Amino acid sequence: MLAQQRQSAILDLIRQHGGVRVSHLVSRFGVSDMTIRRDLEVLAERGLVDKVHGGATLAGPGSAEEPGFAAKSIRKQAEKRAIARRAASLVEPGMAVALSAGTTTAALARLLSEVRGLTVVTNSIPVADALYQDPRADQTVVLTGGIRTPSDALTGPVAESAIGTLNVDLLFLGVHGMSPRTGFTTPNLLEAGVNRCLIGAARRLVVLADHTKWETIGIATIAPLEAADMLITDAGLSPEGRTLIGEQVGELVLVDPT
Template identity: 90%
Template sequence: MLAQQRQSAILDLIRQRGGVRVSHLVSRFGVSDMTIRRDLEVLAERGLVDKVHGGATLAGPGSADEPGFAAKSVRQQAEKRAIAERAAVLVEPGMAIALSAGTTTAALARLLSEVRGLTVVTNSVPVADALYQDPRADQTVVLTGGIRTPSDALTGPVAEAAVSSLNVDLLFLGVHGMSPRTGFTTPNLLEAGVNRCLINSARRLVVLADHTKWETTGIATIAPLAAADVLVTDSGLPGEARATVGEQVGELVVVDAR
């Protein structure tokens, strides 16, 4: 098989599976490890795949690309629901908590209506809406205000000032991507600023991220992986990734979305 034919076949395989390992390609095509790595380099230079540790994935959108809330809300619904259910266990009556913008944090908000004496700080319009739909006299919801982004986050100086004056027990942070090199990231520069303020206001940081966020990178880093006291993810996260993350975060919690 010619190199061009093999590269085309590799690309078709990545498109079918979303990603492949070098070892699998070596076995499948009967060539050396170095040959496969050269093939992946060629495909990466053409912008068709993203090279990751031990293999390659289908090239994703640019690091500043930001899908809207509605578009993201239909992705990985089972995983997000399972992550939210596990995160809800961490919330106790009388706590002051913060929820960042995101579809997973919105799923968590819908589970908090029965927690007594809760104060929730958020820069997310959908999170506030979820809490307002089932109002309780003993709950307080603080919506920061600010400039609205495509993901329905409120950002900018107004939001940052509101968050910086508060102190909360837990922050539940949704992220666009996570990797050992770039940490937890977002495609929106303004949102990154508010998220950093939220982290500074919180006693503990709980990151909610399904497995598709692994090796996805947004333009702005929010915090390194080691900043997370707890990371709640799902069983779709590969074993190697779990080992890498487990060495850096305070506690790794893996839920089964089935």
């Protein structure tokens, strides 16, 4: 098989599965590890794939490209619901919790309406909307002000100032991406600043991220992986991801979407 033919076949596999490992390609095509790595380098230079540790994934959006809330909300719905259910089990009556912007945190908000005596701090319009749909006299929702982003987050100095005066028991943080090198990231610089303020206000940080966030990198780092007391993700996370994340976060929790 010519190199060009092999590269085309590799690209088809990546498009079909979302990503491949070098070891799998070596076995499939009967060529050396170095040959496969050169093939992936060629595809990466053409902007067709993103090289990651041990393999490659289909090229994603730029690190500063931010999908809107509606676009993100249709992705990995079963995984996000399972993550939200596990996160909700951590919330007890009388707590003060913060929820950052994100579709998984919005799914969590819909599960919190029955928790008594709860105070929720958020910079997310969808999170606030989910809680306001079933208003309760014993529940308080604090929505910060600020500049609205494509993900319906309120950001900027107004939001940061409001959060800086508060203290919460738990922060549930949604992220755009996570990797050992860059930590937890977002494609929005202003949102990164607000999220860092939320982390500073919380006694405990719980990150909510489905497996597709692994090795996705946004332009701005929110915090290193070791800042998370707990990371809740789904069973789709690769064995390599489980090992690397498990070595750095306080506790790694895997949920089964089924």
